[in-house]
Structures are given as C-alpha cells and as structure tokens.
Amino acid sequence: MDAPPLAAPPPLRVSPELPLEIVEDIFILVPPEDCAFLLRAALACKTWAHLFASRGFSRRYRQRHRGAAPLLGFLANLADTGGAARFIPATISGGGFRPFRADSHGYRAHDARYGRVLLSRVSVTSTTDTTSAQSIFLAVWVPITGEVWRLPPLLRHRPVRSWNAAVICDPFRVVVVGMDTRELFVYTYVPEAHAWFVFAAGKPVSDQLDGDVAGVLVSDALHFVLLKGTRILKYHLLTREVSTIRLPNRRRAYGPRITLMAMEDGRRLGFAEVCTVTNILRFMALNIGRHGETSWEMIRFIDLHDKLPAEAISPLGFLPRVVAVAEGVDVVFLKTADGLTLDLKSGKVTKIPMTNGFFDIIPYVSFYVPVLKAALVVPSGVGTSGGASTSGNNVQHVDHLG
Structure with a gap:
C-alpha cells in the first residue's frame, strides 16, 4: 500500500516590517553609554544605519538624553x-x-x-x-x-x-x-x-x-x-x-x-x-x-x-x-x-x-556611533523627525575649509 502523499508545508509567515517611526521610537531609548547596541543594530540593517545617521534621529536622541x-x-x-x-x-x-x-x-x-x-x-x-x-x-x-x-x-x-x-x-x-x-x-x-x-x-x-x-x-x-x-x-x-x-x-x-x-x-x-x-x-x-x-x-x-x-x-x-x-x-x-x-x-x-x-x-x-560615519548619505524619506535637507548651494560636503 502506497504511503499517503506528504502534505504541503504551510506557507511561511513573514513578520510585518515595523514602520520606521516605531523603530525610531524604540532605538531612541538606548542610553548613550550603550552605544555599542546601536552599532550592532546598524551593522545588522542598512536601513537602520541610515536612520541612525539622519539628523532627525540625532536631534531627537540629543533631546531625549x-x-x-x-x-x-x-x-x-x-x-x-x-x-x-x-x-x-x-x-x-x-x-x-x-x-x-x-x-x-x-x-x-x-x-x-x-x-x-x-x-x-x-x-x-x-x-x-x-x-x-x-x-x-x-x-x-x-x-x-x-x-x-x-x-x-x-x-x-x-x-x-x-x-x-x-x-x-x-x-x-x-x-x-x-x-x-x-x-x-x-x-x-x-x-x-x-x-x-x-x-x-x-x-x-x-x-x-x-x-x-x-x-x-x-x-x-x-x-x-x-x-x-x-x-x-x-x-x-x-x-x-x-x-x-x-x-x-x-x-x-x-x-x-x-x-x-x-x-x-x-x-x-x-x-x-x-x-x-x-x-x-x-x-x-x-x-x-x-x-x-x-x-x-x-x-x-x-x-x-x-x-x-x-x-x-x-x-x-x-x-x-x-x-x-x-x-x-x-x-x-x-x-x-x-x-x-x-x-x-x-x-x-x-x-x-x-x-x-x-x-x-x-x-x-x-553623540557619536562609529559605524554611522560610513552612512552619511541619508535616503529621502528616512528619518521621521524632519531633519532639514542638506541640498543647496550653501551646504558642502568637503574635506577642508579654504
């Protein structure tokens, strides 16, 4: 007697992605003395690294701490x-x-x-x-x-x-x-x-x-x-x-x-x-x-x-x-x-x-997290706290002042 066919595995349930607003609210609570936690999180997710590098996150973090x-x-x-x-x-x-x-x-x-x-x-x-x-x-x-x-x-x-x-x-x-x-x-x-x-x-x-x-x-x-x-x-x-x-x-x-x-x-x-x-x-x-x-x-x-x-x-x-x-x-x-x-x-x-x-x-x-030095270009829309845009003639990413 043939064995009954194996049932198809249930479809994988993908956890819904947390909105960046909630991610920011969570990481904003990390105390400054535990900046290694932010470092590990930034290494785990490039989107999070860009979020931490945004001026909006930086401003809220300073205000919180x-x-x-x-x-x-x-x-x-x-x-x-x-x-x-x-x-x-x-x-x-x-x-x-x-x-x-x-x-x-x-x-x-x-x-x-x-x-x-x-x-x-x-x-x-x-x-x-x-x-x-x-x-x-x-x-x-x-x-x-x-x-x-x-x-x-x-x-x-x-x-x-x-x-x-x-x-x-x-x-x-x-x-x-x-x-x-x-x-x-x-x-x-x-x-x-x-x-x-x-x-x-x-x-x-x-x-x-x-x-x-x-x-x-x-x-x-x-x-x-x-x-x-x-x-x-x-x-x-x-x-x-x-x-x-x-x-x-x-x-x-x-x-x-x-x-x-x-x-x-x-x-x-x-x-x-x-x-x-x-x-x-x-x-x-x-x-x-x-x-x-x-x-x-x-x-x-x-x-x-x-x-x-x-x-x-x-x-x-x-x-x-x-x-x-x-x-x-x-x-x-x-x-x-x-x-x-x-x-x-x-x-x-x-x-x-x-x-x-x-x-x-x-x-x-x-405040400073070392890995964020490599994540300076913040994609548009990342960062929920409204950091001002750096585009414009008066803002320059330069290595020196002449």
Missing part, C-alpha cells in the same frame, strides 16, 4: 597657525572619534553646540583713507559628518569695534552680536533663507566684547563676556532685549579672566575662574530675585595645589587660568605652561595631548 553626550574632543586655536583651529580627539571619552579633517585651514573655532562648530575668519577691506568696511566670514562645520555650511559674508560699512557669535538651536541658527562706534547690532543667520537678518539693538556699551571667550546659552538668552572683565552682556533671543550683568568683586578692570558656563541643564548662568593669589578654582552661580535683582554665590571651590603638578602653579611659571568648561560632562580646561584638563567628577588631571601653544579652546560634546 540631554546633557549625557560625551566629550569627543576639542578645537584648539593654535599659536603656530596664527589662531587657526585644530581638532584634538579626547583620549577616552571620545570613543576614538576623529573628524575627516583635523585642521580648519585659516578658520578660528568660535563656538560649538548641538554637534556643530562655528568657525570664523575676519577680513578688513579699506574703502577710503579714513573709513573701512569689514567683512566677517563664518562657517558652520559638523565634524562627525564633514558637512560645512558657508554663510554669506556679513558686511559692515563701518569698522567693527568688537563682536562675538554663537551657534544655537536645532535646526541651527547663528547669532552675531557686535558694536561699532555708533550702535550695538545683532545679526541672525537663518539657513532656510540663506540670509542674515539684522536688528539694531541700541547704543554701544562703554566696553568691548571679548571675542576670545565663547558665549553661553542660558534660558533663551546668550551671554558674552565684556573685555574689561567687570560685566557680562546679555541678549535675550525672544524679546531682543540687551542688558548687562555686573560680575562680583571686580574693583578694577582686567582682573582674572573668567569662563562662562551653563548650570542646572542650561537654566542658570555661572562662571569659573582661578584666583591669581590663592590658585583657588571657584565656580560662581547667578541668583535672580523676584524683582530682577541679581547676586552671585560661590557653589564650589577647588584648591589647585591639591590637584595640579607643582610646576603648573609655580610662582615663576605660568599661572593657571580657566579657558573652557565642557557643558554637561564636568570637564574644565586649564591653561598652564601646558594645557590640562580637570575632571570634576573623578578629580583626574590629564595633560592635553598637543605640543603647540594655544590661544583658547572650544570643547566638542556630541
């Missing part, structure tokens, strides 16, 4: 390049990140925020024997992707006494605050229009902006140090009001140099400085009263004699001063005979790995 991004490195404006910036990778926390190009080729690092670096180069062109026009050339660089936005030249027909600038928002904006002999002005660059919008904020203050100290964003307002070191200039982004905040214990101008910092997740203004007499590193925070009155309080101090090597604070050597504070990671950059970093959590002091002298430093804090 605000303040948790690692220090990937810093940009040092070097003495032997005339102030042009070079990217120096962080030794451990950066996870081995290195940008496509380390040198900025004639551009100075001015600010960094949300994974973007603001670069500047100033050119003065004489127009007559008595007047001159000044053009400020700015660019926004994303070290992780290599993208560069070349901004239109910002032309002033009167000599600019001083200025400072910051890159803000996500999608980004660039704000330039400056003064000439007649007015204090504010320019805002809007990438959607590829244009500057100007706002005359009033008469200039009796001081100049310190362009060597990066500004800080606190509670919808930009804050910049004034050159004499006795006041801070505040520009409110929503109301466009300009005011000044007096610094504590400043009986004379040009005292110890301070570095501004955002405290309490960007809700409170603070600064760090080193006392030149005691070598005490102190952190000050601003209090604002019910009626707008201001006062400062010291919230922490560190005796650098207990932290730094003896030669770093020798009376015959270079007295230490704060040149930068990496927001969200509690790392202070100090300029001594050599450059040093001080981790406020562990107390560890590390020598900055470079042999050339530097003028100032801009920390670079951002």
Whole structure:
C-alpha cells in the first residue's frame, strides 16, 4: 500500500516590517553609554544605519538624553597657525572619534553646540583713507559628518569695534552680536533663507566684547563676556532685549579672566575662574530675585595645589587660568605652561595631548556611533523627525575649509 502523499508545508509567515517611526521610537531609548547596541543594530540593517545617521534621529536622541553626550574632543586655536583651529580627539571619552579633517585651514573655532562648530575668519577691506568696511566670514562645520555650511559674508560699512557669535538651536541658527562706534547690532543667520537678518539693538556699551571667550546659552538668552572683565552682556533671543550683568568683586578692570558656563541643564548662568593669589578654582552661580535683582554665590571651590603638578602653579611659571568648561560632562580646561584638563567628577588631571601653544579652546560634546560615519548619505524619506535637507548651494560636503 502506497504511503499517503506528504502534505504541503504551510506557507511561511513573514513578520510585518515595523514602520520606521516605531523603530525610531524604540532605538531612541538606548542610553548613550550603550552605544555599542546601536552599532550592532546598524551593522545588522542598512536601513537602520541610515536612520541612525539622519539628523532627525540625532536631534531627537540629543533631546531625549540631554546633557549625557560625551566629550569627543576639542578645537584648539593654535599659536603656530596664527589662531587657526585644530581638532584634538579626547583620549577616552571620545570613543576614538576623529573628524575627516583635523585642521580648519585659516578658520578660528568660535563656538560649538548641538554637534556643530562655528568657525570664523575676519577680513578688513579699506574703502577710503579714513573709513573701512569689514567683512566677517563664518562657517558652520559638523565634524562627525564633514558637512560645512558657508554663510554669506556679513558686511559692515563701518569698522567693527568688537563682536562675538554663537551657534544655537536645532535646526541651527547663528547669532552675531557686535558694536561699532555708533550702535550695538545683532545679526541672525537663518539657513532656510540663506540670509542674515539684522536688528539694531541700541547704543554701544562703554566696553568691548571679548571675542576670545565663547558665549553661553542660558534660558533663551546668550551671554558674552565684556573685555574689561567687570560685566557680562546679555541678549535675550525672544524679546531682543540687551542688558548687562555686573560680575562680583571686580574693583578694577582686567582682573582674572573668567569662563562662562551653563548650570542646572542650561537654566542658570555661572562662571569659573582661578584666583591669581590663592590658585583657588571657584565656580560662581547667578541668583535672580523676584524683582530682577541679581547676586552671585560661590557653589564650589577647588584648591589647585591639591590637584595640579607643582610646576603648573609655580610662582615663576605660568599661572593657571580657566579657558573652557565642557557643558554637561564636568570637564574644565586649564591653561598652564601646558594645557590640562580637570575632571570634576573623578578629580583626574590629564595633560592635553598637543605640543603647540594655544590661544583658547572650544570643547566638542556630541553623540557619536562609529559605524554611522560610513552612512552619511541619508535616503529621502528616512528619518521621521524632519531633519532639514542638506541640498543647496550653501551646504558642502568637503574635506577642508579654504
């Protein structure tokens, strides 16, 4: 008797593909310290790799894990390049990140925020024997992707006494605050229009902006140090009001140099400085009263004699001063005979790995997954958070700035 024919196997049931919106909602929950999980997921699926590389995912990830991004490195404006910036990778926390190009080729690092670096180069062109026009050339660089936005030249027909600038928002904006002999002005660059919008904020203050100290964003307002070191200039982004905040214990101008910092997740203004007499590193925070009155309080101090090597604070050597504070990671950059970093959590002091002298430093804090460096071209429609398109004449994928 013949055996009964074998029954046909049931048809394979293919699991329905999850919409990218749900995939993004799942992976957005992965904590930054477990970036290896994102790496494995990106290697398993090219579509996921493109999703993770999209600016929309990056923006949502930063918003979800605000303040948790690692220090990937810093940009040092070097003495032997005339102030042009070079990217120096962080030794451990950066996870081995290195940008496509380390040198900025004639551009100075001015600010960094949300994974973007603001670069500047100033050119003065004489127009007559008595007047001159000044053009400020700015660019926004994303070290992780290599993208560069070349901004239109910002032309002033009167000599600019001083200025400072910051890159803000996500999608980004660039704000330039400056003064000439007649007015204090504010320019805002809007990438959607590829244009500057100007706002005359009033008469200039009796001081100049310190362009060597990066500004800080606190509670919808930009804050910049004034050159004499006795006041801070505040520009409110929503109301466009300009005011000044007096610094504590400043009986004379040009005292110890301070570095501004955002405290309490960007809700409170603070600064760090080193006392030149005691070598005490102190952190000050601003209090604002019910009626707008201001006062400062010291919230922490560190005796650098207990932290730094003896030669770093020798009376015959270079007295230490704060040149930068990496927001969200509690790392202070100090300029001594050599450059040093001080981790406020562990107390560890590390020598900055470079042999050339530097003028100032801009920390670079951002999320980074190594495999995403190879997935920079994002297909249209991938990424549900509405990242702005990179097409257009003002966006260039280049290896250098010339």
